[in-house]
Amino acid sequence: MDAATPPSSADANTATMPDTAGATPVMAQYLEIKAANADSLLFFRMGDFYELFFDDAAIAAQVLGIALTKRGKHQGQDIPMAGVPVHAADDYLQRLIAAGNKVAVCEQIEDPAEAKKRGSKAVVKRDVVRLVTPGTLTEDTLLPPRASNWLVSLAPDAGGQTIGMAWLDLSTGTFRLSAMETDRIEAELARLAPAETLYPDTIDPDGPLQDALHRLGGALSPQPGAVFHGGQAGEKVARAFGVASADAFGELSRCELRAASALIGYVERTQKQAFASLQAPQRERSGGTMAIDEATRASLDLVRSRSGENATTLLSAIDACVTSAGTRRLADQLSAPLTDLGIISDRHDAIAWLADDPAIRADIRTSLRGAPDISRALSRVMLGRAGPRDLVAMGAALDQAGMVHDLLGEELPSLAAEARKALAERPNALAGRLVDELSDSPPLLARDGGFVAEGIDPDLDAARSLRDDARKVIAGLQSTYSAQTQAKSLKIKHNGVLGYFIEVPTLQAGPLQDQAETFFHRQTMANAMRFSTKELAELEAKIASAGARAVALEVARFEALCEAVKDNRLAIQGVADALSTLDVAAGLAETAVRENHVRPQMRDDQSFAIEAGRHPVVEKVMKQDGKERFVANDCALDDGAVHLVTGPNMGGKSTFLRQNALIAVLAQAGAFVPATSATIGIVDALFSRVGAADDLARGRSTFMVEMVETAAILHQASPRSLVILDEIGRGTATYDGLSIAWACVEHLHDQSQCRALFATHYHELTVLAERLDRVDNRTLKVKEWEGDVIFLHEVVPGAADRSYGLQVAKLAGLPSPVIARARAVLDHLETRQDSGERASSDDGLFEGLPLFSAAKPVAASTEPTPEQIEAAAHAKLSALFEGHDPDQMTPRQALDFVYDLAKQLKDSA
Numbered sequence: 090m091d092a093a094t095p096p097s098s099a100d101a102n103t104a105t106m107p108d109t110a111g112a113t114p115v116m117a118q119y120l121e122i123k124a125a126n127a128d129s130l131l132f133f134r135m136g137d138f139y140e141l142f143f144d145d146a147a148i149a150a151q152v153l154g155i156a157l158t159k160r161g162k163h164q165g166q167d168i169p170m171a172g173v174p175v176h177a178a179d180d181y182l183q184r185l186i187a188a189g190n191k192v193a194v195c196e197q198i199e200d201p202a203e204a205k206k207r208g209s210k211a212v213v214k215r216d217v218v219r220l221v222t223p224g225t226l227t228e229d230t231l232l233p234p235r236a237s238n239w240l241v242s243l244a245p246d247a248g249g250q251t252i253g254m255a256w257l258d259l260s261t262g263t264f265r266l267s268a269m270e271t272d273r274i275e276a277e278l279a280r281l282a283p284a285e286t287l288y289p290d291t292i293d294p295d296g297p298l299q300d301a302l303h304r305l306g307g308a309l310s311p312q313p314g315a316v317f318h319g320g321q322a323g324e325k326v327a328r329a330f331g332v333a334s335a336d337a338f339g340e341l342s343r344c345e346l347r348a349a350s351a352l353i354g355y356v357e358r359t360q361k362q363a364f365a366s367l368q369a370p371q372r373e374r375s376g377g378t379m380a381i382d383e384a385t386r387a388s389l390d391l392v393r394s395r396s397g398e399n400a401t402t403l404l405s406a407i408d409a410c411v412t413s414a415g416t417r418r419l420a421d422q423l424s425a426p427l428t429d430l431g432i433i434s435d436r437h438d439a440i441a442w443l444a445d446d447p448a449i450r451a452d453i454r455t456s457l458r459g460a461p462d463i464s465r466a467l468s469r470v471m472l473g474r475a476g477p478r479d480l481v482a483m484g485a486a487l488d489q490a491g492m493v494h495d496l497l498g499e500e501l502p503s504l505a506a507e508a509r510k511a512l513a514e515r516p517n518a519l520a521g522r523l524v525d526e527l528s529d530s531p532p533l534l535a536r537d538g539g540f541v542a543e544g545i546d547p548d549l550d551a552a553r554s555l556r557d558d559a560r561k562v563i564a565g566l567q568s569t570y571s572a573q574t575q576a577k578s579l580k581i582k583h584n585g586v587l588g589y590f591i592e593v594p595t596l597q598a599g600p601l602q603d604q605a606e607t608f609f610h611r612q613t614m615a616n617a618m619r620f621s622t623k624e625l626a627e628l629e630a631k632i633a634s635a636g637a638r639a640v641a642l643e644v645a646r647f648e649a650l651c652e653a654v655k656d657n658r659l660a661i662q663g664v665a666d667a668l669s670t671l672d673v674a675a676g677l678a679e680t681a682v683r684e685n686h687v688r689p690q691m692r693d694d695q696s697f698a699i700e701a702g703r704h705p706v707v708e709k710v711m712k713q714d715g716k717e718r719f720v721a722n723d724c725a726l727d728d729g730a731v732h733l734v735t736g737p738n739m740g741g742k743s744t745f746l747r748q749n750a751l752i753a754v755l756a757q758a759g760a761f762v763p764a765t766s767a768t769i770g771i772v773d774a775l776f777s778r779v780g781a782a783d784d785l786a787r788g789r790s791t792f793m794v795e796m797v798e799t800a801a802i803l804h805q806a807s808p809r810s811l812v813i814l815d816e817i818g819r820g821t822a823t824y825d826g827l828s829i830a831w832a833c834v835e836h837l838h839d840q841s842q843c844r845a846l847f848a849t850h851y852h853e854l855t856v857l858a859e860r861l862d863r864v865d866n867r868t869l870k871v872k873e874w875e876g877d878v879i880f881l882h883e884v885v886p887g888a889a890d891r892s893y894g895l896q897v898a899k900l901a902g903l904p905s906p907v908i909a910r911a912r913a914v915l916d917h918l919e920t921r922q923d924s925g926e927r928a929s930s931d932d933g934l935f936e937g938l939p940l941f942s943a944a945k946p947v948a949a950s951t952e953p954t955p956e957q958i959e960a961a962a963h964a965k966l967s968a969l970f971e972g973h974d975p976d977q978m979t980p981r982q983a984l985d986f987v988y989d990l991a992k993q994l995k996d997s998a
């Protein structure tokens with residue numbers, strides 16, 4: 090590979106491996122292991138380094154910015170090599186994974202001394218101990234602390250109608266399952282933003298699934314189709330979770346089982362051990378969450394923002410959690426607002442309780458602050474990847490859990506009562522052992538020793554004092570030998586090669602050389618000589634064996650503690666869940682009090698009545714910037730009302746639209762909402778199209794994207810949905826856009842019958858309010874003052890008569906001659922429109938202006954009345970839709986139809 094080509098594991102995937110003929114024994118071993126892990130970069134352990142060779146070296150050098158060197162030759166060619174030190178490997182791993190690579194970590198699995206026994210040329214045994222992939226990370230250093238890291242597995246059924254989906258966060262053990270119609274998969278993937286997705290390599294490369302996968306990002310790991318076969322899937326899932334039958338988890342469909350079984354197999358393969366999930370799979374009911382498609386998510390910036398700026402997401406505006414696990418749970422809740430009134434109301438009850446009781450809220454938050462992330466520590470224990478710090482953290486967290494438990498009284502809302510129960514069941518004996526047996530500042534790795542507290546194990550204490558006494562004796566020997574030889578600068582030192590040795594400057598070495606029966610020579614340096622003695626060697630052996638014994642005893646104790654943790658995993662996971670539940674509830678209560686959020690009244694109908702609603706993100710940003718106050722606005726969309734929102738540019742239309750969508754999301758995610766009162770009938774699906782961008786990668790213009798998204802909304806919205814549409818049709822010629830917007834409003838009103846907000850600059854649309862009984866007009870108030878416009882940001886009944894575009898352009902800093910000229914053109918156009926006068930070629934000032942010329946044909950006849958526009962639009966649309974029944978179309982046909990529509994529009998423009 091050319092080192093200049095962009096690095097990725099896909100390149101490694103396709104790299105042709107050199108054959109092993111003529112390779113050195115180590116290189117032959119490397120090539121064999123690499124061939125078995127062709128799709129991963131191979132971290133090949135050599136002493137204190139992981140080395141990468143051939144193409145892998147070039148990729149690593151480019152991604153990590155490390156030196157690309159050479160090491161020997163293979164078949165007459167230099168072997169490219171790059172290396173990373175073992176102690177800093179995590180950092181390098183993280184960067185390689187973030188660049189979309191997988192890494193196979195290959196360790197020396199025997200002591201080099203053992204290998205030597207087989208002959209001087211014998212190669213140390215090595216094997217891959219773990220495959221590190223984006224979806225299977227467990228190290229805190231490699232993971233974002235405040236976001237889940239999903240590994241998703243997709244199993245489409247044979248007919249392509251349904252997809253089974255299983256998803257796992259290996260770092261916490263959360264495992265979920267669902268089956269859904271294929272056209273919902275995109276929304277689900279957008280919700281999870283998977284770190285890695287597994288799917289059969291047999292799926293149609295030009296099909297919609299492949300398309301969605303490529304667009305949504307995250308690592309893609311196609312697997313052989315056989316991995317998803319259903320034959321043994323049920324048994325595999327049952328075995329992995331230690332139950333007799335997978336039915337224990339509910340009636341799972343075949344494709345759910347296939348997805349789960351492929352996911353379990355992948356974890357086993359990458360982790361090189363049997364699957365060990367912490368939590369039984371939870372089945373998510375299809376329709377149990379508010380459907381939010383990818384475009385809606387992108388426009389609302391729920392937990393990720395389009396700009397990548399996390400400060401402007403809904404999550405960051407309301408998150409007051411004090412633990413990372415709490416923030417992760419809150420992010421998951423906001424990503425998947427619920428549709429079940431009971432669960433939503435349980436969440437609201439918990440917030441109400443904590444909002445009303447500042448003392449308990451403060452106490453819980455203080456107790457939780459800084460609580461270690463036990464879910465992730467527990468997961469590392471389960472995967473055999475924990476260190477002493479994980480156990481110490483777990484001990485501390487279980488201790489804190491006790492404190493939190495004691496804060497909770499008897500009279501509790503149901504979520505808090507469940508949390509209290511889980512905390513009461515914390516493994517107290519284990520917590521005591523972890524706190525008592527381990528020291529406070531342990532090393533990262535168990536093999537480094539020094540983490541078991543004193544007084545716990547007499548054998549360990551004895552081994553340690555033997556080791557330490559011998560060290561003291563050695564320290565004493567230095568003065569004895571110095572006196573004995575008159576060598577004032579004599580020192581006893583230690584290094585990895587010689588062990589303990591005596592060092593004297595060459596000029597003082599004479600007496601030691603004279604006493605050769607005591608001081609035997611070991612090494613001559615430039616200015617010094619090194620010696621040893623029998624006594625020193627004996628003490629060293631004593632230290633080594635006592636030290637090794639001490640470490641062995643510590644490691645055994647560590648392993649015993651890990652086993653005890655595993656035995657208590659369900660109780661510990663219960664504690665972790667309880668703590669994060671309380672953190673979320675207390676955090677949301679804190680936000681509710683601080684930011685004046687109220688409990689929404691949830692209904693099983695089509696209500697939507699918000700009084701004095703606010704946009705949580707815009708409000709927060711305005712507060713931070715010390716700007717004027719956010720103006721609260723009502724919104725009443727009960728029973729499928731459609732509000733047409735007109736008003737000036739910059740008036741606050743988009744903000745008003747979005748804030749109502751966000752209020753619905755917050756309410757159903759189980760949070761309080763920024764308003765003085767809110768009554769909301771459960772929203773089954775939220776559609777928002779606010780601001781579009783081109784999708785050049787898919788060859789779609791802004792207008793095309795807008796039409797595709799609008800088509801999806803018109804097809805899918807039900808009477809229980811909430812639809813937010815901003816300036817539909819603006820991206821094309823005025824009359825085409827107006828006609829489309831007009832027909833869309835009619836469709837929403839007549840067919841979808843959903844609650845909808847529709848912002849537009851086509852003021853002509855507002856006459857629809859007279860014809861359609863559930864359509865109403867709202868406008869954003871402005872004041873004009875000395876030719877300038879002042880935005881009041883107040884939503885009031887009525888329609889705007891103009892857009893104040895020139896005033897906004899002036900505010901934006903368009904050069905004054907341009908503004909002056911635009912004003913002249915506008916006045917001229919308006920005068921002509923008002924008087925019904927036809928533009929003439931002798932109109933010197935405006936002749937030749939494309940804008941004006943384009944307006945001529947329209948101005949040629951008298952301005953059409955709204956009724957005429959409506960009739961024309963209706964006729965045009967009827968002709969276009971003839972023979973196309975939206976209810977009978979597949980999504981593909983609908984898409985083709987929209988393309989066709991766009992082409993016709995373009996051709997006729």
Ligand SMILES: Nc1ncnc2c1ncn2[C@@H]1O[C@H](COP(=O)(O)OP(=O)(O)OP(=O)(O)O)[C@@H](O)[C@H]1O
Pocket residue numbers: 707718719720721736737738739740741742743744745882883
């Ligand atoms: N309710 C409000 N209270 C205070 N300021 C607001 C309010 N709504 C909007 N704003 C401010 O006005 C700015 C413009 O708002 P917004 O983008 O919603 O206007 P718009 O009517 O959609 O404009 P355009 O038609 O040009 O797209 C916001 O960035 C915000 O700073």
